[in-house]
Structures are given as structure tokens and as C-alpha cells.
Amino acid sequence: xxxxxxxxxxxxxATAQSCVQRSQHSFQGLRIPQQQSRCLASVAPPVTQNATxxxxxxxxxxxxxxxxxxxxxxxxxxxxxxxxxxxxxxxxLQNYLGPLISRRRTPKIKKQYAGIGGxxxxxxxxxxxxxxxxxxxxxxxxxxxxxxxxVAFRYANPLTEETYNKLLEDGFGKGRGGRAVAFTQYPQYxxxxxxxxxxxLWKWRQRLESPTRNPDLSAAExxxxxxxxxxxxxxTHPGLVEAFAENITxxxxxxxxxxxxxxxxxxxxxxxPMSVVNRGxxxxxxxxxxxxxxxxRLGFRNPYRLVWQSQVGPSAWLGAQTSDTVTNFxxxxxxxxxxxxxxxxxxxxxxxxxxxxxxxxxxxxxGAEGRVRRAESLNGSPTFIKALADLAGAHLHGGEVCSRQxxxxxxxxxxxxCLEQKRFFTGLGQQKNKALTx
Amino acid sequence: xxxxxxxxxxxxxATAQSCVQRSQHSFQGLRIPQQQSRCLASVAPPVTQNATxxxxxxxxxxxxxxxxxxxxxxxxxxxxxxxxxxxxxxxxLQNYLGPLISRRRTPKIKKQYAGIGGxxxxxxxxxxxxxxxxxxxxxxxxxxxxxxxxVAFRYANPLTEETYNKLLEDGFGKGRGGRAVAFTQYPQYxxxxxxxxxxxLWKWRQRLESPTRNPDLSAAExxxxxxxxxxxxxxTHPGLVEAFAENITxxxxxxxxxxxxxxxxxxxxxxxPMSVVNRGxxxxxxxxxxxxxxxxRLGFRNPYRLVWQSQVGPSAWLGAQTSDTVTNFxxxxxxxxxxxxxxxxxxxxxxxxxxxxxxxxxxxxxGAEGRVRRAESLNGSPTFIKALADLAGAHLHGGEVCSRQxxxxxxxxxxxxCLEQKRFFTGLGQQKNKALTx
Numbered sequence: 001x002x003x004x005x006x007x008x009x010x011x012x013x014a015t016a017q018s019c020v021q022r023s024q025h026s027f028q029g030l031r032i033p034q035q036q037s038r039c040l041a042s043v044a045p046p047v048t049q050n051a052t053x054x055x056x057x058x059x060x061x062x063x064x065x066x067x068x069x070x071x072x073x074x075x076x077x078x079x080x081x082x083x084x085x086x087x088x089x090x091x092x093l094q095n096y097l098g099p100l101i102s103r104r105r106t107p108k109i110k111k112q113y114a115g116i117g118g119x120x121x122x123x124x125x126x127x128x129x130x131x132x133x134x135x136x137x138x139x140x141x142x143x144x145x146x147x148x149x150x151v152a153f154r155y156a157n158p159l160t161e162e163t164y165n166k167l168l169e170d171g172f173g174k175g176r177g178g179r180a181v182a183f184t185q186y187p188q189y190x191x192x193x194x195x196x197x198x199x200x201l202w203k204w205r206q207r208l209e210s211p212t213r214n215p216d217l218s219a220a221e222x223x224x225x226x227x228x229x230x231x232x233x234x235x236t237h238p239g240l241v242e243a244f245a246e247n248i249t250x251x252x253x254x255x256x257x258x259x260x261x262x263x264x265x266x267x268x269x270x271x272x273p274m275s276v277v278n279r280g281x282x283x284x285x286x287x288x289x290x291x292x293x294x295x296x297r298l299g300f301r302n303p304y305r306l307v308w309q310s311q312v313g314p315s316a317w318l319g320a321q322t323s324d325t326v327t328n329f330x331x332x333x334x335x336x337x338x339x340x341x342x343x344x345x346x347x348x349x350x351x352x353x354x355x356x357x358x359x360x361x362x363x364x365x366x367g368a369e370g371r372v373r374r375a376e377s378l379n380g381s382p383t384f385i386k387a388l389a390d391l392a393g394a395h396l397h398g399g400e401v402c403s404r405q406x407x408x409x410x411x412x413x414x415x416x417x418c419l420e421q422k423r424f425f426t427g428l429g430q431q432k433n434k435a436l437t438x
Numbered sequence: 439x440x441x442x443x444x445x446x447x448x449x450x451x452a453t454a455q456s457c458v459q460r461s462q463h464s465f466q467g468l469r470i471p472q473q474q475s476r477c478l479a480s481v482a483p484p485v486t487q488n489a490t491x492x493x494x495x496x497x498x499x500x501x502x503x504x505x506x507x508x509x510x511x512x513x514x515x516x517x518x519x520x521x522x523x524x525x526x527x528x529x530x531l532q533n534y535l536g537p538l539i540s541r542r543r544t545p546k547i548k549k550q551y552a553g554i555g556g557x558x559x560x561x562x563x564x565x566x567x568x569x570x571x572x573x574x575x576x577x578x579x580x581x582x583x584x585x586x587x588x589v590a591f592r593y594a595n596p597l598t599e600e601t602y603n604k605l606l607e608d609g610f611g612k613g614r615g616g617r618a619v620a621f622t623q624y625p626q627y628x629x630x631x632x633x634x635x636x637x638x639l640w641k642w643r644q645r646l647e648s649p650t651r652n653p654d655l656s657a658a659e660x661x662x663x664x665x666x667x668x669x670x671x672x673x674t675h676p677g678l679v680e681a682f683a684e685n686i687t688x689x690x691x692x693x694x695x696x697x698x699x700x701x702x703x704x705x706x707x708x709x710x711p712m713s714v715v716n717r718g719x720x721x722x723x724x725x726x727x728x729x730x731x732x733x734x735r736l737g738f739r740n741p742y743r744l745v746w747q748s749q750v751g752p753s754a755w756l757g758a759q760t761s762d763t764v765t766n767f768x769x770x771x772x773x774x775x776x777x778x779x780x781x782x783x784x785x786x787x788x789x790x791x792x793x794x795x796x797x798x799x800x801x802x803x804x805g806a807e808g809r810v811r812r813a814e815s816l817n818g819s820p821t822f823i824k825a826l827a828d829l830a831g832a833h834l835h836g837g838e839v840c841s842r843q844x845x846x847x848x849x850x851x852x853x854x855x856c857l858e859q860k861r862f863f864t865g866l867g868q869q870k871n872k873a874l875t876x
Contacts, residue, residue: 235730236730236734261842264846274712274754274757277756277757277758278756278757278758278759279757279758280743280745280757280758280763282743282744284722284726285726285729285730285744286726286730288722288723288724288726288727288730289726289727289730291723292673292674292723292724292726292727292730296674300841300842300843301842302842303842303843303845303846304843304846305718305720305846305848305849306723307718307849316712316754318715318716319712319715319716319717319718320715320716320717320718320848320849320850321716324849324850325718325849325850328849328850329849332847403738404699404738404739404740404741405738405741405742407741408702408741408742408743409770410743410758411743411745411758411762411763411766411767412758412762412763412766
């Protein structure tokens with residue numbers, strides 16, 4: 001079940017009567033905070049809104065970590081990445097250690113990006129996926145059309161700040177209301193990834209649209225801010241599972257028929273520091289749910305393991321490590337291995353460099369004879385894009401604010417930013433004692 | 439998919455013709471080792487076998503860790519537990535540290551068992567569940583009837599050795615063949631639990647029925663040993679999921695209706711040392727699969743977390759810890775919590791003492807006002823027993839030797855015992871270069 005509120009009633013063309021209904025509205029026990037069910041009748045429609053009865057336009061904002069499109073952007077990308085305590089917790093010395101580590105790593109990482117063609121393809125894929133999804137939504141969900149695709153990256157261009165300003169330029173918010181969906185492109189929720197992106201989105205929302213943070217806003221502008229909802233996790237969406245299964249099957253078909261069922265599938269996800277796991281981050285469990293769903297779809301034909309890649313630094317991270325696993329299996333004589341990037345939907349440095357050029361290269365040096373292979377990332381998969389549209393379409397119809405699970409902070413969480421962000425996105429605003437657990 | 443071999447063809451009443459078919463048999467690409475498809479025509483039927491065309495009797499052997507039925511058994515139980523490197527890896531000093539720790543802990547643990555009524559109820563529940571399941575199987579699977587219930591515990595009576603000898607006394611093996619199913623009562627596979635039980639079963643099989651280990655066996659006795667198959671994991675069996683969902687729903691109904699959807703569900707499983715997790719143990723992922731399936735069945739109505747309990751000793755274990763989680767949530771004002779034992783099917787010291795008398799007691803001392811509760815363990819749940827029968831019935835019909843996944847050792851595994859055990863139970867015997875990955 002999701003946390004829901006009636007977006008129809010939050011739309012900008014309201015009547016006096018619907019305002020009354022709105023302020024009294026409650027849904028499945030979750031009362032709608034007054035400031036979110038306020039009357040917006042006086043608010044002008046967004047400039048791009050069509051006048052044919054649609055509640056659109058709707059901004060569909062794809063959130064992801066992003067990656068440097070050119071090697072010149074690597075320095076800035078890494079400095080933002082190592083400054084983010086949600087992603088890489090470095091303790092009280094974060095502001096000192098972060099820049100130090102990022103400066104030291106920049107030359108090495110520049111070479112890696114040079115090695116995969118000079119930059120990350122993640123912007124290209126994200127923009128393509130968002131645009132293609134919106135085309136489908138315009139047909140399947142005419143009531144919220146037109147759907148406008150946006151991309152907001154956490155560490156690379158287009159940054160969240162840039163995208164938020166673009167939304168305002170395009171006619172959303174600033175007194176004109178309008179609806180935007182923050183759609184995480186991490187299928188499994190982690191405070192390090194989706195949580196960090198939402199913290200950043202909330203930060204810019206406060207800076208640009210909150211009257212308490214931005215005194216230049218007029219009363220009307222403050223009233224007609226963007227109405228956000230969040231698609232915060234989708235680890236076992238059947239379309240996602242199908243897209244993974246298709247790409248795995250394609251790769252398995254490259255092996256001779258008599259060994260095909262004995263190929264070991266290694267589902268590989270970015271690891272997490274144990275400090276994050278032990279705080280109660282939901283990511284390891286949700287990644288496991290994806291893996292189980294994909295294996296179920298494939299009929300458990302092949303033996304498999306979920307393994308974890310891309311550990312950085314000396315602290316303890318969740319294992320087994322992908323690279324060690326491949327090395328161990330190849331040394332034991334199990335050379336037929338398919339690596340499946342299971343927690344990222346587009347190619348990025350961890351697939352194109354770490355898996356393809358490091359892990360597989362090392363396996364071949366140990367005698368794997370080209371039998372360690374990688375399933376293609378979802379990238380432009382039509383099945384995947386259809387899944388995105390299916391998921392977003394249901395969200396737009398359903399009036400979800402976010403999942404029920406998003407309201408629950410990790411048991412060991414002490415982040416005030418996380419608390420405020422969750423209060424905002426779950427629609428609980430300043431209601432400190434609301435029923436939903438924070 | 440499972441590793442299969444045709445049990446029908448391994449039955450003891452064979453004809454000369456079926457022997458030929460047998461030796462040529464292959465199933466879905468997995469060739470049957472010669473020594474397992476050998477002709478058993480000369481073997482006498484088990485003494486308890488009925489003569490009405492049934493392939494039974496079939497021994498249904500429930501494997502679990504067990505628990506001391508009286509406080510006098512605590513010392514022996516703990517000494518076996520801390521001697522088991524599969525469960526508690528203490529390194530090269532295991533033989534020294536194990537007895538030391540178990541002796542030191544015995545008085546404390548005795549008190550805990552005294553506090554839950556003088557002993558563990560796990561034997562009572564296991565014998566009840568196995569017997570009730572067999573009654574159902576006798577009706578649903580007449581071709582393998584009668585089904586005879588057995589319990590084999592790893593650390594308490596009835597120990598695996600005792601149960602194996604009972605099987606031999608009852609007419610299985612020793613030249614009489616007969617089929618036995620090793621049915622793990624841990625729904626999710628860990629090398630620490632199911633793996634350890636299988637290692638123990640394999641050890642006694644070798645000692646009692648292998649001609650290389652037991653030269654007193656006659657040729658006929660060695661030929662007609664027990665034919666084992668294994669139900670090695672069932673984390674998302676729909677009946678299991680339904681049984682959990684029922685007990686959770688019952689507990690949720692004890693909360694007032696207006697807070698019911700805001701109760702946080704804490705699925706609690708026994709933790710693992712990080713050394714085992716990092717070796718690639720499948721348990722954390724399979725527990726997560728159970729949790730996801732139960733939440734899916736419940737419609738994700740409530741926020742939840744998967745948490746881990748019962749850490750012992752100073753080394754790193756997988757978290758977040760159950761007790762810390764409850765403390766943190768209660769301190770933050772989230773008092774409505776339901777604890778769900780998700781990786782064990784009967785009550786035991788970790789539910790009756792650790793959760794009920796420690797965790798919940800501490801929560802109440804922090805002001806939880808009785809709002810932290812526990813869902814009942816599956817114990818005598820008819821839905822659960824039906825699930826066991828459903829699962830076992832499908833296994834008996836399907837000719838499974840074990841799951842496909844069981845053949846794959848953990849990436850970091852270096853245990854020769856584990857290797858040999860898997861070779862035996864997957865039916866690969868001495869075939870060192872078989873297709874299945876070991």
C-alpha cells in the first residue's frame with residue numbers, strides 16, 4: 001500500500017466547493033495535512049498547460065546518480081560524490097577527507113572514463129528512457145498529458161538544482177502549481193542513492209520554493225509551488241523482471257546448449273558500507289527481492305549468487321565481492337559465468353569499466369577463455385521502457401504520494417535532513433506527531 | 439529447476455529390462471551417475487514396505503538444529519553447537535574455544551531454558567508437524583505411502599546418528615534400499631544451518647552405509663543403501679507465506695483499528711557472522727525473499743524492516759540488530775511494533791526468551807506500554823502443515839534430488855566436507871568433472 005492523496009483535488013483549477021471537500025479529505029486513515037489540501041483556486045495554470053481538460057502537463061523527473069559526460073567533468077563529479085555523506089559516510093572529517101580523496105582519485109578515474117569512450121553514457125540513456133516513456137504515457141494516461149521528461153542527477157550534469165530551475169522556467173511552480181513526479185531510477189531503495197537524491201531535491205525545493213527559506217517569494221508563488229509525488233522503489237515490477245530475464249536469456253544463448261543450464265548467474269549490485277547496512281538500510285533486502293523474482297521468472301534453471309561490487313576505502317562493506325567471486329569460481333574450474341548488473345538500469349563505469357575491463361579481463365588471464373560474460377544493461381530495452389511507463393502510469397492514476405515504506409526511517413538513522421525530507425515527501429509537513437512513523 | 443533423477447527407476451523392485459533403461463537414463467542434460475542408476479533387482483524390499491504396488495514406505499526426515507528438551511541437556515547441546523564450525527566459525531582454535539565458551543555459557547543458558555518452562559518445545563513441534571504432514575501425504579501421494587515421520591536434530595536429541603540408526607532398524611537401507619527425504623525445516627538455506635545438517639547426515643551415511651568407510655557391510659548391503667533426496671530451501675512457498683501472513687494479521691488485529699496500518703513490522707531472523715555472509719552464504723538473500731513475499735501477500739500495508747537477532751561473541755555480524763532496532767524505534771516514539779520470527783518455523787529460545795522476555799521486556803521498560811508484540815511462531819498452524827505437505831508432495835512426485843542452487847558452493851568456500859556432501863546429495867558421487875558446479 002502507498003501513501004496517497006488526491007492529486008485531482010490538488011490540481012490548479014479548483015472551485016470553491018472542491019476546496020471544502022479537500023480540506024476535509026482523508027484517505028485510508030492518513031489525514032491530509034492542511035497545507036497540502038489548501039485551496040489553490042486563485043493560482044494561475046502553468047504556462048505550458050493545455051486547456052482541453054487535461055490535468056497536465058506533468059513533469060516526469062528521472063533521478064539518478066549520473067556520471068561525467070566528458071573526462072573534464074570527472075573532478076567535479078568526484079568532489080560532489082565524496083562530499084555526500086549519504087553515499088560515502090566519512091564521519092566528522094567528511095569535508096576534509098572528501099575533497100582529498102576525490103582529488104587523489106581524479107586522474108585514475110579520468111583514465112577509466114577515457115577507456116570507455118571518454119564519458120558515461122548515463123545521461124544519454126536517461127534522457128532517452130524518460131522521453132520514450134513520456135511518449136507512451138501521453139497515450140496511456142491522457143488525463144495527465146502532456147508528460148514532460150526531465151533528468152536530475154545527484155553528482156553530474158544536469159544537476160538537481162539545474163533541473164529544478166528548468167521546471168520553474170517551464171511553467172511549473174512559482175504560483176502556478178503543476179505536478180511533478182520524482183521517479184527514482186534505482187529500482188531498489190537505499191538511503192545512499194534514492195534517499196540522497198530525495199534529500200537533494202528537497203533541499204532545492206526548500207531553497208527555491210519554500211517561503212521560510214526564500215523570503216522573495218510572493219504569497220501566491222509560495223502557495224502555488226510544485227506538487228511532488230515520488231516513485232521511490234520498484235524492485236520486483238514484472239516489466240523490470242522481464243527486461244532482466246530477456247537480457248540474461250540472450251546472454252545464456254551465447255553458450256553451447258549442453259553447458260547452458262550449468263552457467264552460474266552472478267547478479268552484481270553496488271555494495272554498501274556495513275555501517276549503512278547495520279543502520280537498517282533497506283537496499284540489500286530489496287536487491288535480493290529483485291534477484292529472487294528474476295530467478296523465479298527464469299524457473300531457477302541456473303545456479304546463482306547475489307554478489308556485491310565497487311567497494312571503496314578501508315572500511316567494511318557488504319560481500320561477497322563480485323571480483324573475488326569470479327576469481328574463486330574460475331580457479332575452481334567454473335568458467336561459465338554471466339554477470340548481471342541488477343541494481344542499475346543503464347550502463348555506467350561499474351559495468352563498462354569495472355566488469356568488462358577489469359573483472360572479465362582478470363578472469364580471462366586466469367584462463368576463463370572468454371566464458372565469463374556480462375548481460376547487457378537495460379539501456380534502450382523496449383521491455384524496460386514499457387515497464388517504466390507501466391509503473392509511472394499506475395502511479396499517476398493511483399494518486400500515490402510515495403510508498404508506505406518510504407515513511408519509515410532506518411532504525412539507526414540520526415539524520416535530521418532525512419527526517420525533514422521524509423516529512424515533506426510523505427505529505428506530513430510540519431505535523432510532528434503524525435501517525436506515519438518517522 | 440531442480441536436479442532430478444528418476445526415483446521410480448531407483449526403486450528396489452526392478453526388472454532386468456528396467457535396469458538397461460536405467461543405466462542409459464539422462465534427465466534434462468544431467469546424466470545420472472552409473473553408481474546411482476545401478477541395477478537394484480537383487481535387493482530385498484524394506485521390511486516395512488507394503489506389497490500393494492506402492493513404492494513406499496518413504497521416510498520423511500525433518501532436519502533442524504533442535505534444542506534441549508530439559509535443562510540437563512543444555513550442556514551437551516551447547517558443546518555440540520560451539521564445536522560446529524559450520525555454525526560458529528571460531529578458526530583453528532575451535533576445538534579449544536568451543537568447549538570453553540559452551541562451558542562458560544551453560545549456567546546462563548540453563549536459566550533461560552528454565553525461564554521458558556524447562557526446555558525447548560522444538561522437538562514436540564517438529565514431531566507433531568512431521569506426523570501431521572505424513573498423514574496428509576498418505577492421502578495425497580498414495581504411490582509413495584506410507585510416509586514415516588522422523589526428526590533429526592543437529593545439536594539435541596534425537597541426534598542425526600540416532601535417527602539414521604532408527605531408519606536402518608525400521609527397514610530402510612542395509613541392502614533393502616528404500617527412499618528417504620531430508621526435509622530441512624529452515625525455509626532459507628544457510629551453510630550454517632541446512633548445510634551443517636546435511637554435512638552431519640552425510641557423515642553418518644558414510645559411517646553407516648558406505649562400503650569404503652564401513653568394511654563390515656556386505657556387497658548387497660552396500661548396494662541397497664538408503665536413496666536420499668533433499669528439500670533444501672523453500673523461502674517463498676505460497677503456503678509458508680500464507681501461514682506467516684495469517685499470524686501477522688492476527689497480531690495486527692490486536693491493535694486498535696486507527697493505528698493498525700501504522701504498526702511497523704519487524705521481520706527478525708537469526709543473524710550470521712559477516713565472515714559467513716562475505717563467503718557468499720545464500721541465507722540473507724533468501725530471508726529477504728521471504729520477507730518480500732509476505733509483504734507482497736499483505737499488500738505492503740505496513741512499513742517494515744528485516745532485522746537480525748542473536749549475535750554471539752565479539753566478531754562482526756550482519757545487522758541491523760533486532761534489539762537495537764526496537765530500542766531505537768521506541769525511543770523515537772514508534773511504539774507499535776510487531777516482531778515476526780521469519781527464519782524459524784517453531785518456537786525456540788530465540789522467540790520465547792530473547793524476543794518475549796528480553797526485547798519486549800526492555801521495550802516496555804522504555805515505555806512501550808505493551809505495544810511491542812510478537813506474531814506467533816508457525817508451530818501447529820494447519821496452514822503451515824498443509825504447506826509442508828504440499829511442498830513434500832511435489833518433491834515426491836517430481837523426482838527431485840535437490841534444488842539446482844544446492845550444487846553451487848559458496849564463492850569463498852574452502853570446506854572439503856561441504857564439497858563431498860554436495861557431491862553425494864546432488865547425485866554426482868565421484869564424478870569429479872561433472873557439469874554441475876561444485
